[in-house]
Amino acid sequence: MWRPRLAATAVMCVLVGTAIALHQQSDGTTAAAADPHAGHIMPKAIPVAVTQAAPLPTTGWTITADNNSAQAANVLDGDATTLWRTTATALPHMLTIDTHNRIALSGLTYLPPSDSANGRIGRYEVLVSDDGTTWSKPVATGTFADDATLKNVAIGTVVTRFVRLRALSEAGGRNTKSAAAEINLLGGTDPALPRTGWTAEADSEETAGEDGRAQNVLDGNTASIWHTSYSDAEPDLPHTLTVDMKKTYLVSGLSYLPRPADSLNGHIGKYQVFTSSDGEAWSEPVASGTFSDSSAVQSTTFAPQIARFVRLVALSEAGNRGPWSSAAEINVLGRTDPSLSRTGWTAKADSEETAEEDDKAAYVLDGDPSTLWHSAWSSNPPAALPHTLTIDMKKSQSVGGLTYLPRPADSWNGHIGKYQVSTSTDGTNWTVRASSAFPDTVALQTVVFPAANARYVRLTALTEADDRGPWSTAAEINVLAPTGSVVAGRGSFSAPIGFPLVPVAAAQLPNGKILTWSAFQPDDYVGGYGQTVTATYDPATGVVTQRTITTTDHDMFCPGISTLPDGRILVTGGNDSEKTSIYDPKTDAWTRGPNMNTPRGYQASTTLSDGRVFTIGGSWSGGYGGVNGTPRKNGEVWSATKGWISLPGTDVTKMLTADADPNGDYRKDNHAWLFAWTGGSVLQAGPSKKMNWYGTTGTGTTTSAGTRGDAPDQMNGDAVMYDTGKILALGGSPSYEQSQATANAYVITINGVNKAVTTKKVAPMANTRSFANAVPLPDGTVAVFGGQNYAVPFSDNTSVFTTELWDPKTEKFTALASATVPRNYHSVALLMPDGRVFTGGGGLCGTGCDTNHFDGQVFTPPYLLNPDGSDAVRPVITTAPTTAANGGKITIKTDSAVSSFAIIRMGTATHTVDTDQRRLSLTPTAVSGGYQLTIPSDAGVALPGYWMLFAMNAKGVPSVAKVIKIG
Numbered sequence: 001m002w003r004p005r006l007a008a009t010a011v012m013c014v015l016v017g018t019a020i021a022l023h024q025q026s027d028g029t030t031a032a033a034a035d036p037h038a039g040h041i042m043p044k045a046i047p048v049a050v051t052q053a054a055p056l057p058t059t060g061w062t063i064t065a066d067n068n069s070a071q072a073a074n075v076l077d078g079d080a081t082t083l084w085r086t087t088a089t090a091l092p093h094m095l096t097i098d099t100h101n102r103i104a105l106s107g108l109t110y111l112p113p114s115d116s117a118n119g120r121i122g123r124y125e126v127l128v129s130d131d132g133t134t135w136s137k138p139v140a141t142g143t144f145a146d147d148a149t150l151k152n153v154a155i156g157t158v159v160t161r162f163v164r165l166r167a168l169s170e171a172g173g174r175n176t177k178s179a180a181a182e183i184n185l186l187g188g189t190d191p192a193l194p195r196t197g198w199t200a201e202a203d204s205e206e207t208a209g210e211d212g213r214a215q216n217v218l219d220g221n222t223a224s225i226w227h228t229s230y231s232d233a234e235p236d237l238p239h240t241l242t243v244d245m246k247k248t249y250l251v252s253g254l255s256y257l258p259r260p261a262d263s264l265n266g267h268i269g270k271y272q273v274f275t276s277s278d279g280e281a282w283s284e285p286v287a288s289g290t291f292s293d294s295s296a297v298q299s300t301t302f303a304p305q306i307a308r309f310v311r312l313v314a315l316s317e318a319g320n321r322g323p324w325s326s327a328a329e330i331n332v333l334g335r336t337d338p339s340l341s342r343t344g345w346t347a348k349a350d351s352e353e354t355a356e357e358d359d360k361a362a363y364v365l366d367g368d369p370s371t372l373w374h375s376a377w378s379s380n381p382p383a384a385l386p387h388t389l390t391i392d393m394k395k396s397q398s399v400g401g402l403t404y405l406p407r408p409a410d411s412w413n414g415h416i417g418k419y420q421v422s423t424s425t426d427g428t429n430w431t432v433r434a435s436s437a438f439p440d441t442v443a444l445q446t447v448v449f450p451a452a453n454a455r456y457v458r459l460t461a462l463t464e465a466d467d468r469g470p471w472s473t474a475a476e477i478n479v480l481a482p483t484g485s486v487v488a489g490r491g492s493f494s495a496p497i498g499f500p501l502v503p504v505a506a507a508q509l510p511n512g513k514i515l516t517w518s519a520f521q522p523d524d525y526v527g528g529y530g531q532t533v534t535a536t537y538d539p540a541t542g543v544v545t546q547r548t549i550t551t552t553d554h555d556m557f558c559p560g561i562s563t564l565p566d567g568r569i570l571v572t573g574g575n576d577s578e579k580t581s582i583y584d585p586k587t588d589a590w591t592r593g594p595n596m597n598t599p600r601g602y603q604a605s606t607t608l609s610d611g612r613v614f615t616i617g618g619s620w621s622g623g624y625g626g627v628n629g630t631p632r633k634n635g636e637v638w639s640a641t642k643g644w645i646s647l648p649g650t651d652v653t654k655m656l657t658a659d660a661d662p663n664g665d666y667r668k669d670n671h672a673w674l675f676a677w678t679g680g681s682v683l684q685a686g687p688s689k690k691m692n693w694y695g696t697t698g699t700g701t702t703t704s705a706g707t708r709g710d711a712p713d714q715m716n717g718d719a720v721m722y723d724t725g726k727i728l729a730l731g732g733s734p735s736y737e738q739s740q741a742t743a744n745a746y747v748i749t750i751n752g753v754n755k756a757v758t759t760k761k762v763a764p765m766a767n768t769r770s771f772a773n774a775v776p777l778p779d780g781t782v783a784v785f786g787g788q789n790y791a792v793p794f795s796d797n798t799s800v801f802t803t804e805l806w807d808p809k810t811e812k813f814t815a816l817a818s819a820t821v822p823r824n825y826h827s828v829a830l831l832m833p834d835g836r837v838f839t840g841g842g843g844l845c846g847t848g849c850d851t852n853h854f855d856g857q858v859f860t861p862p863y864l865l866n867p868d869g870s871d872a873v874r875p876v877i878t879t880a881p882t883t884a885a886n887g888g889k890i891t892i893k894t895d896s897a898v899s900s901f902a903i904i905r906m907g908t909a910t911h912t913v914d915t916d917q918r919r920l921s922l923t924p925t926a927v928s929g930g931y932q933l934t935i936p937s938d939a940g941v942a943l944p945g946y947w948m949l950f951a952m953n954a955k956g957v958p959s960v961a962k963v964i965k966i967g
Contacts, residue, residue: 047222049257049329049797050192051299052850053106055184062098067178075183083113085179093167093178097185098132102161106188110144110151110165111181119179120146122171123543124498126153128160135164142498142855143535143544145522146171149847154496154855156820157188159450171500189301190252190483191818192331193245194800195220195789196743196767200330203240204228214241217330220740220790220798225259227266227326239325242311243332248277250446250483251310253301253333254287259326261295266326269293269318273300275307277444281409282311284439293318299333304483305446306337306403329797336802336818338400338481342367346392347477351375351383361389364477372407374414375472387461387472391479396425396455397868400482401434401448404459407473409442414473417465421447423454430458440465451482490817491803491865494858500546501533502852503841504557505910506828509585510567510946510963513538514830514838517549519557519575523854524846529576532556537856539832552581552592557844558620560605561908562613563916565944565967569908570613570638573600577622580638594643598633599623602670606915608680609940611967613638614696616684617652617669625652627664637696647700654702657688657713660735667736673719674915675727678940681753687714687732693754706756711746715739716791716825716911718774720782721918722808724941725750728782730806731769733791741770741789745806745813762811767800773829773912775837776919777861778902778950778958782806783816785839785859786823793825794845803859816862821853828909831917833948833961836860863956875953879930880962887937893930894959898951900924901933903964906946918943935966942966 058076065072067086072095074082086093105128112120126140139158144151163185167178195218205226206212212227228239258267273287286302310332314325342365352373353359359374376383406415418437422430433449457479461472501522507515517534519525531550537543549556555575562570569583570593577600580593601621605613616635619625625632635650652669659667673686682694689708695701708714708729717732727748733739743764748757765784772787783805789798799822804813819839823829827842840856843849866872879893892901901924907917920942924931931951936942944967951959 046792046795047257047260047295047328048297048850049222050255050331051189051297053186053188055109056103056187060100062100064096066094075180078182080111080114080181083115083179083181085113085119086177088176091168091170091176091178094164095180095183096162096164097183098162099185100161102159103185104157104159104188105155105163105185106157107155107186108153108163108165109184109186110153112148113179113181114148117146117172118174119177120144120171121167121178121180122146122169124168125166126155127164127166128158129162129164130160132162138495140496140498141542142496143500143546144171144498145500145546152854153498154821154853156495157190189299190333190335191801191822192255192799193249193334194767194802195798197246199244200226201242202226202228204235206230217241217327218243220788221738222257222328222797223260225326225328227259228324230324234323236323237314237316237325239314240311241327241330242309243330244279245308245310245332248306248308248337249332249334250304250336250338250480251275251307251332251334252304253299254310254312255297255299255331255333256291256312256327257297257329258295259328264293264319265321266324267291267293267318268314268325268327269316271315272313273302274311274313275305276309276311277307279309281441281443283443284441291318301333304334304448306339306444335483336815338483339403339478340393340397340399340481342478344394347373348390348392349373349375350388353377364389364474367476369405369475370408372473372475377471382470385461385463385470385472388458389474389477390456390458391477392427393455393457393479396453398451398482399423399454399457399479400451401446401480402457402459403478403480404438404445404447404474405476406442406445407475412440412466413468414471415440415465416461416472416474417463419462420460421449422458422460423452424456424458425454427456438465448480448483489862489867490815491862492817492860492869493819494860496820496855496857497537497542497544498855499535499537499544499840500854501535502826502844502854503535503828503856504826504844505559505561506830506838506840507561507563507569507908508830508832508906510906511585512540512833514832515569515583516840517556518844520555523844523849523852525557525575525844526846529555537838539834539858549590552579552590554579554581554592556581558601558911560600560603560615560618561910562605562607563906563908563945564607564613565611567946570605572596572605572615573603573618574621575601577601596644597636597646600633602911603633604672604674604913604915606674606676606682607943607945608676608682608696609678609938609943610680611944612680612696614674614676614682614694616650616694617655617672619665619669624663625665625669630664632665633669635694635700647696649698649700649702650694650696651702654690654692654704655684655688657715658734659713659715667715670736671716671911671913673729675721676940676943677750678753678938681940683750683757685719685727685748685757686729687717689713691757703754704756706759708748709746709759709761711744712742714742716770718772718784718912720774720776722776722780722782724920724936726808728774728806730765730774730784731772731787733770735791737791737793739770739791741768741787741791743768747811763813765804765813766815767802767804769800771824771827771912772800773823773827773839773909775829775831775907776904776917777831778835778904779863779952779956780808780902780919780921783837783859783861785829785837786819786827788824794843794849794851796822796824796851799824817859819857821855821857823853826911830907830909831904831948833963835864835950835958835960863958872955872957874957875951875959877949877951877959877962880949881964883965884935886935886939886942886967888935890933890935891927891930892933892951894951897953898931899954900952901931902950902952903942903947904950905943906948939967
């Protein structure tokens with residue numbers, strides 16, 4: 001449905017689950033609402049702690065179209081009944097918006113006409129331009145669902161003047177028309193930074209209870225607050241709230257969520273924002289204004305600053321009710337510090353003081369803020385302004401700014417006032433990139449400008465800040481990479497790829513395509529059964545195709561997923577909790593399988609060494625286990641010949657978490673971390689701190705595998721087999737929701753079936769994460785995507801955008817590139833055969849929910865990029881078999897020398913669970929013309945099914961995989 005243009009301070013909410021009883025039972029009936037044995041998580045509103053992107057005002061904009069341009073202005077008029085619709089001319093069609101100004105753009109919305117389905121846009125591209133002539137590569141691509149609802153397109157924030165929407169297909173293939181009712185461009189802001197490890201201090205806080213502490217503004221719980229003192233004393237305004245981010249970021253804004261609406265006391269009115277790199281020298285106010293007297297989240301943005309500390313100063317109480325200030329949550333907006341490495345760089349100045357050692361130009365690169373460059377002052381007369389300081393980076397690279405740290409506070413002489421920043425590729429021809437004036441302060445100063453390729457960066461001091469003399473000084477100079485650009489060693493994310501659904505579940509197929517699905521609706525899982533909306537993404541063409549599956553009468557939301565030995569995908573339970581569906585990628589067909597003996601949802605399943613499939617748990621759907629005598633959801637096993645057979649000896653009670661939800665096993669038996677192993681056995685490695693071995697022969701067995709060291713329960717955490725018998729377990733939270741996430745990580749080593757595993761605690765992630773997704777990479781590292789610091793389903797509060805990479809050699813995590821879109825509850829990640837990673841989804845909370853993410857992105861790991869961001873040269877596997885037996889020897893040929901090989905089983909993912917993916921190292925033996933590899937003989941290690949075979953060269957660069965069927 002059409003939504004009116006929103007004000008930037010509009011009240012917004014996201015949705016979080018609460019249990020109600022309404023579900024189809026195994027006998028096909030629908031349970032009454034009072035039935036305590038059935039349940040779903042139903043969305044309820046919670047406050048949004050970060051302002052969502054809002055439509056930009058269209059005043060002064062113009063728009064043109066390739067066809068029927070006279071109607072194009074209708075898409076900007078705010079009236080959903082006026083339309084643009086082309087004639088049936090050849091596609092593509094396009095709309096081009098000229099904003100007549102440079103805007104920060106983070107996305108757009110597209111509203112199809114409601115009068116007719118004809119012309120609804122299907123596949124699309126979004127491009128931007130500064131001049132209307134030279135256009136970018138697509139900043140977003142995808143496929144819109146064939147319905148009349150409002151569509152959202154996410155774009156990584158870009159600054160541009162022209163925006164073009166290209167319609168590549170008609171959504172239903174009915175004709176070659178294109179149509180639109182309304183187009184909105186969304187204002188761009190940087191994302192909220194991850195707050196793991198941050199601290200907050202205030203000039204005053206209420207100490208009579210826990211609900212007044214400053215630290216509450218960083219806890220992710222929108223119900224807890226900071227409040228200035230009121231029980232003993234009431235100090236006067238102004239009040240200060242200072243956030244220490246523990247390291248520097250490029251910060252560009254702050255969002256303030258007032259206390260919940262039960263009271264208005266302490267709502268901040270007039271405010272100022274300051275930044276600092278050291279907590280001592282503070283900037284001039286980077287932002288000031290007045291917050292409204294409401295409980296809605298409010299934000300302020302400012303010119304980007306490199307800073308570690310951010311201070312919010314409350315100058316007044318919004319309603320003048322008293323001398324109080326309060327806040328529920330504070331988020332800082334920004335990006336990772338883009339400062340480039342200065343190794344090997346040199347600095348020269350037009351003038352430097354030679355009478356003392358501490359005044360050389362080189363000191364601006366030494367990392368010591370107490371040493372400085374000073375223009376010549378002992379000569380008579382001293383060197384006259386202007387002065388230049390030139391940095392030689394020794395190679396050309398993309399730059400986007402610099403930071404200037406003035407001299408220490410013992411003297412202010414030489415503080416630079418008016419300045420210019422110029423760049424050059426050859427040291428001779430210069431282009432001015434920025435010019436302004438620094439304030440007369442000792443605080444760090446930041447200059448950001450549009451990306452430029454350069455080897456040399458020059459800071460020209462035109463004046464001294466207070467006209468004290470003809471001097472110029474600097475303690476430190478750093479050059480910045482362009483914000484959002486590829487930074488060496490961090491990898492990169494593609495432009496967002498739009499999907500006609502929220503991809504809640506996904507499977508990597510042997511043909512290279514990725515199958516995704518949501519529920520019975522593309523954006524919601526509540527209220528219907530009997531069908532599933534799917535979409536298939538083809539990375540080779542970039543095309544996303546959509547289809548609704550009704551043939552199996554199965555709503556496959558929140559299922560168990562397992563890849564069978566022949567490549568088919570077995571999907572069990574979920575909304576239709578007893579049903580089984582099977583997808584065959586060879587025929588692109590879905591068929592109905594036998595019903596499970598126990599209805600399940602949020603269960604996990606895994607393919608066994610003999611090709612059967614084991615599943616256990618799943619009280620989210622089909623009745624709560626353990627309530628009023630209801631049987632608990634022990635395991636059962638599927639085979640192609642016998643269907644489902646119950647295994648009462650696989651005791652689910654041994655793997656229950658201590659989740660705070662009171663409804664029996666409703667949460668406690670969800671999302672088991674299952675790893676198939678020797679002889680049909682299964683290791684349950686989490687998320688409960690208790691681990692178990694399950695045997696799947698006869699009536700089944702249960703044997704303790706010990707506890708995961710000092711780990712608590714890790715609901716919605718991740719577990720990845722990154723090498724043979726080695727599992728990395730990370731993140732999660734003690735309870736499914738309303739629970740603080742952890743950053744802890746553990747290595748679990750399998751010591752044999754029915755034996756206790758060995759657990760080793762390793763260095764933690766930089767960010768706490770629940771609802772994240774972890775993926776093993778060909779080189780044995782593990783990439784971790786998304787998640788949030790405080791677990792709340794259907795919320796993007798406390799989102800983590802930064803990717804982290806775990807290295808088994810160092811057993812430590814390092815930060816990689818940041819995603820454009822948050823990936824939390826209901827998101828997925830899968831390794832693709834080309835060595836990149838697909839990430840997508842999040843949300844599924846109904847029409848109009850701001851946390852529905854109808855898109856994905858492809859992450860390119862650092863091993864595929866050169867230091868300058870260009871593509872690394874990859875080895876190529878020229879010869880490889882398509883099948884191999886367990887224990888068999890295979891010969892591989894490559895176009896160049898390689899040093900290692902690995903096989904990774906094709907993954908399936910939903911709700912942080914991927915029991916199919918695992919990586920195994922293969923030791924090569926040189927043979928004539930190539931390499932010989934031995935497939936593990938144990939079918940419980942090298943499980944039957946389709947695997948990706950990668951070859952790595954000495955630099956760790958992987959080949960594109962050859963797909964091989966094992967077993």
